[in-house]
Amino acid sequence: MQEPTVAQWAYAAALMDGEGSFSITHGTGKSKAGKPYSLFDSKVMISNTSLQMLDWLVEVFGGYYHPAVKAISKKARENGQKSIKVCYRWLANTYALQTWFVEGILPYLVVKKEQAKVTLDFLSLFGQKVPEKRLELRNKLLALNGRVSPEANTLGVPQVTAE
Numbered sequence: 001m002q003e004p005t006v007a008q009w010a011y012a013a014a015l016m017d018g019e020g021s022f023s024i025t026h027g028t029g030k031s032k033a034g035k036p037y038s039l040f041d042s043k044v045m046i047s048n049t050s051l052q053m054l055d056w057l058v059e060v061f062g063g064y065y066h067p068a069v070k071a072i073s074k075k076a077r078e079n080g081q082k083s084i085k086v087c088y089r090w091l092a093n094t095y096a097l098q099t100w101f102v103e104g105i106l107p108y109l110v111v112k113k114e115q116a117k118v119t120l121d122f123l124s125l126f127g128q129k130v131p132e133k134r135l136e137l138r139n140k141l142l143a144l145n146g147r148v149s150p151e152a153n154t155l156g157v158p159q160v161t162a163e
Contacts, residue, residue, distance in 0.1 A: 004060050004104065012046075012061065012101070013108030015053075020046040022102075022115040023145070024122055024138040040134040042122050044092040044101060049085045057090045062097055065090040099123045115144050 054065040068089040
């Protein structure tokens with residue numbers, strides 16, 4: 001893969017601002033001894049209905065894409081809609097690729113610049129056992145994405161705690 005051009009980085013940033021998302025997921029695992037522990041993961045993705053767009057993303061930036069199945073709403077079915085256009089989701093599928101991609105688009109982001117910075121902070125923790133810091137970054141990203149208030153759970157999305 002060749003290094004993307006400035007125009008390609010800027011275009012990818014525009015796609016992230018409009019069709020992309022940064023997220024940090026949280027789950028719980030169990031050790032062999034049965035003790036629960038927190039699991040965190042980062043996702044950097046772009047959704048689009050154009051296969052040409054998704055092929056371009058893979059060609060220029062790597063990663064992969066897959067169909068993101070969405071159901072037709074009851075209202076749409078009642079209005080006669082029989083199917084929906086297939087939407088695809090491109091994923092930067094490794095932490096190394098996520099870091100490279102986010103660092104590359106960061107100077108060109110307008111809408112999601114702060115989300116990108118939080119994602120980079122999260123990615124910098126790779127290999128470290130710091131669940132409290134990961135949780136703090138997850139909650140910060142949720143707040144930036146409009147899911148919860150950083151101080152309180154104002155929108156009904158439960159805040160999680162590190163265990």
